[in-house]
Structure formats: C-alpha cells, structure tokens
Amino acid sequence: MSYVTGLSCIHCGKHYTVDEVDYYCPDCGYEDGILDVEYDYDAVAKELNPAVLRQSRAFSMWRYLPLLPVEDPTKIQHLQVGWTPVYDAVRLAAELGVARLFVKDEGRNPTASFKDRASAMGVVKALEKGADSITCASTGNAASSLAGFAAAAGLPATIFVPERAPQGKVAQLLVFGARVFAVKGTYDQVWELCMEAAAEFGWYNRNCAINPYLIEGKKTVSIELIDQLIQQYNGEMPDWVVVSVGDGCTVGGVWKGLVEMNKLGFLPRLPKVLGVQAAGCQPFLTAWKNNAPLQPTDADTLADSIAVGHPRNFRKGMKAIVDSGGAFISVTDEEILDSIRTLARKAAVFGEPAGVAGVAGVRNAVKQGVIAANETVALLITGNGLKDIQSAIKAAGAPTYIEPELAAVKVALAGGSK
Numbered sequence: 001m002s003y004v005t006g007l008s009c010i011h012c013g014k015h016y017t018v019d020e021v022d023y024y025c026p027d028c029g030y031e032d033g034i035l036d037v038e039y040d041y042d043a044v045a046k047e048l049n050p051a052v053l054r055q056s057r058a059f060s061m062w063r064y065l066p067l068l069p070v071e072d073p074t075k076i077q078h079l080q081v082g083w084t085p086v087y088d089a090v091r092l093a094a095e096l097g098v099a100r101l102f103v104k105d106e107g108r109n110p111t112a113s114f115k116d117r118a119s120a121m122g123v124v125k126a127l128e129k130g131a132d133s134i135t136c137a138s139t140g141n142a143a144s145s146l147a148g149f150a151a152a153a154g155l156p157a158t159i160f161v162p163e164r165a166p167q168g169k170v171a172q173l174l175v176f177g178a179r180v181f182a183v184k185g186t187y188d189q190v191w192e193l194c195m196e197a198a199a200e201f202g203w204y205n206r207n208c209a210i211n212p213y214l215i216e217g218k219k220t221v222s223i224e225l226i227d228q229l230i231q232q233y234n235g236e237m238p239d240w241v242v243v244s245v246g247d248g249c250t251v252g253g254v255w256k257g258l259v260e261m262n263k264l265g266f267l268p269r270l271p272k273v274l275g276v277q278a279a280g281c282q283p284f285l286t287a288w289k290n291n292a293p294l295q296p297t298d299a300d301t302l303a304d305s306i307a308v309g310h311p312r313n314f315r316k317g318m319k320a321i322v323d324s325g326g327a328f329i330s331v332t333d334e335e336i337l338d339s340i341r342t343l344a345r346k347a348a349v350f351g352e353p354a355g356v357a358g359v360a361g362v363r364n365a366v367k368q369g370v371i372a373a374n375e376t377v378a379l380l381i382t383g384n385g386l387k388d389i390q391s392a393i394k395a396a397g398a399p400t401y402i403e404p405e406l407a408a409v410k411v412a413l414a415g416g417s418k
C-alpha cells in the first residue's frame with residue numbers, strides 16, 4: 001500500500017483515483033492532460049524524516065519508498081538504481097567561476113543513465129497492473145533502461161528509437177533482448193508511432209510524458225541529492241540545480257523532488273533550476289523567453305538525448321523553471337563537445353553530450369550574470385560517455401600512432417605530441 005491519494009490533471013485540475021485512469025486526463029488528451037501523482041504528505045512524513053533517513057541502510061532510490069507510488073514492493077526488481085555519487089568538484093567550480101559545484105554522476109546507474117530511475121518505477125507499475133508486455137519511444141536512454149528493467153522482470157519489451165540513435169544505446173537494447181524498431185524518422189515521429197502501436201496492441205506504455213508514474217521515479221534524483229548533501233556535505237544546499245532538457249520530464253521530476261523535500265522539512269530554501277537546451281533545438285527556451293506557447297522546432301544537435309523538437313511534457317518542464325524562479329539557457333554543439341572534455345579533465349567524470357550540457361550551461365549562465373560567482377551549484381550528469389563514443393572521440397581527438405620502439409616514443413615526445 002502506498003500513500004498516493006490520487007491523480008490530478010495539471011491542465012484542468014480534475015482529480016482521479018488511481019483505478020480510474022492509467023495515463024493522461026481523458027478530458028484534456030495527451031498533449032495537455034498530464035497527470036500528477038498526489039500523496040498524503042502527513043502520513044509520508046511519519047516514515048520519511050531526517051531521523052529515519054540518518055538510520056536507513058537502504059542505499060538506492062527505494063530508500064524513498066514512502067514517496068513513491070508503489071502498491072506492491074515485491075514487484076521491485078533487483079537492479080541497483082540510485083545512490084549515485086555526489087562529488088565536490090573543486091577544480092571544475094574554479095573553471096566555471098562558481099563558489100562550489102556538486103556533480104552528481106547519474107551515469108553510474110545500471111544501464112548508465114538517469115532514465116533508470118523512471119524505468120525501475122515503470123516496470124513496477126506494469127507488473128502491478130498485470131501487463132504482459134511494455135513499450136516506449138525514446139531517443140535512446142529511456143529505451144536502453146527500459147530494456148534492462150524489462151529483462152530483469154522477464155517482461156517482453158518493444159522499443160521504438162530513431163534510426164540515428166547512437167550505437168552504444170542500440171547495442172544495449174539488443175543485448176537485453178528487447179524487440180527494437182529503428183524508425184526512419186525523427187524522435188517526434190517515433191513517439192507518435194509508439195503511441196499508436198501501444199493503443200493498437202495493448203502494450204503497457206512507459207512513455208514518461210503520458211505515464212504519470214514515471215516522473216515519480218525521476219524525482220528521486222533530487223530527493224537523493226538533498227539527502228546526500230545532508231549526510232555527506234554537512235547540509236550545504238545548492239542555490240541552483242542544473243539539468244539538460246528534452247521532453248521536460250526530467251526537469252519536471254527534479255523540481256517535484258525539491259518541492260517535496262522542502263515540504264518534508266529537509267530543504268529549508270528551494271533552489272532555482274537551470275534548464276539547459278541545445279542551441280539547435282531550444283523550444284523551451286524560446287517559449288520561456290517570449291512568454292509564448294510551445295512552437296515545435298527542428299532538432300539539430302549532436303546531443304541526441306535532448307534532440308526533442310516537440311517536447312511531450314512541456315507544461316511540467318516549463319512549470320519547473322518558472323516556479324523555481326530559474327532560467328533556461330542554451331549551449332552550442334561546440335560548447336557541448338568542450339563540456340565533455342572539461343568535465344572529464346576537471347572532475348574526471350565522463351558523460352554523453354546531453355549528459356554534460358549543463359557544464360556549458362553553468363559557464364554561460366555565469367557569463368550572462370544568471371548565476372552569481374558566490375553561488376553553489378549542483379549539476380546533474382544524466383548519462384555516461386560510453387553510450388556515444390563517436391561524440392566523445394570528436395571531443396577528445398586522436399591518439400599518436402607509433403611503432404613499438406622506444407625511439408618512436410622519443411621522436412613523438414620531441415615533436416611535442418601529447
């Protein structure tokens with residue numbers, strides 16, 4: 001039994017019981033009618049408070065079980081998700097020009113991205129609802145993580161990805177035994193196709209934008225961040241939390257987790273959220289700057305995980321930035337490649353393009369006076385660099401090829417090679 005009291009539509013405000021509806025508000029449809037999971041926070045607070053967390057030996061996202069929509073904990077799979085490290089990145093902070101910088105490496109999850117928090121939750125809900133197969137559309141990471149968790153549960157998965165998804169992610173899908181459709185089209189088309197297929201074949205739909213439970217998994221990243229800052233860093237709290245934005249589910253989850261930690265008394269003051277978009281695909285930034293409705297755009301960036309021209313969780317994503325008093329910022333592909341190098345060389349964390357975009361995001365935000373030099377920043381690195389080797393090599397350059405002789409080393413060193 002969970003402390004969930006129901007679901008509410010973030011557009012029309014209508015309330016539903018959990019048995020009434022599975023995905024989105026039937027009145028508003030899936031473009032607008034995204035649902036939010038609601039809890040009895042007084043009851044949650046009895047089980048989730050500073051005294052309890054200090055004693056807890058559960059080091060995974062399930063540490064926060066009272067704040068999750070799990071009805072049957074026996075459906076939780078064995079993979080270790082969460083309790084990813086938070087580093088005090090002193091040299092990177094100096095490089096970017098902020099007082100203190102915490103780096104949370106979400107690439108340390110079982111399938112090497114932040115998406116595992118959502119997939120872990122999605123598979124529990126699928127099993128609770130008696131689903132016999134599950135599907136999602138994804139730029140790559142939601143797919144590879146769903147494939148992993150479906151394998152853990154022995155649940156057949158059908159996955160739709162754009163043909164251009166990086167090979168590392170496609171390899172993961174195939175290794176975990178998912179049925180993989182590499183679609184000749186954009187992520188936006190992939191998403192529509194998956195929605196149609198899910199309806200047609202009755203597969204459980206893990207798409208984060210329309211399945212209200214997935215964001216509940218995602219919010220554990222910021223709940224955990226605050227918990228770790230309390231346990232490991234004397235309760236130093238960030239002024240900013242920085243994360244890259246595609247569909248908007250991640251940033252929406254990050255904000256929900258922060259608000260809940262504030263409500264439960266862990267977090268005295270809410271930080272601002274910086275949403276980072278690629279310059280070649282910045283529909284959130286454009287809408288935010290112009291205070292205008294969403295205009296879907298092209299998706300021209302090497303950061304495949306945020307190459308989302310038509311964000312499917314626009315309302316929750318926008319709300320996170322506006323309610324927090326934060327900002328959107330954009331970074332060019334050049335700056336993203338530079339971020340891969342800078343993060344690896346100043347903090348020794350290797351991230352994929354979308355995963356590291358926040359590094360350039362912080363740099364630009366400091367330059368523009370959005371983040372002040374005396375502020376503390378927490379940066380979420382959302383995916384591991386080995387997922388997209390092609391971009392990593394583009395960022396890092398080539399080795400020096402030599403013959404297997406010391407003389408060749410001497411020649412190379414004299415030539416000033418690295």
Ligand SMILES: *Cc1c(COP(=O)(O)O)cnc(C)c1O
Nearest residue numbers: 141246247248249250305382383
């Ligand atoms: C999915 C993803 C994001 C963005 O999440 P959205 O919910 O699409 O906004 C950022 N970084 C990585 C590595 C991702 O896989």
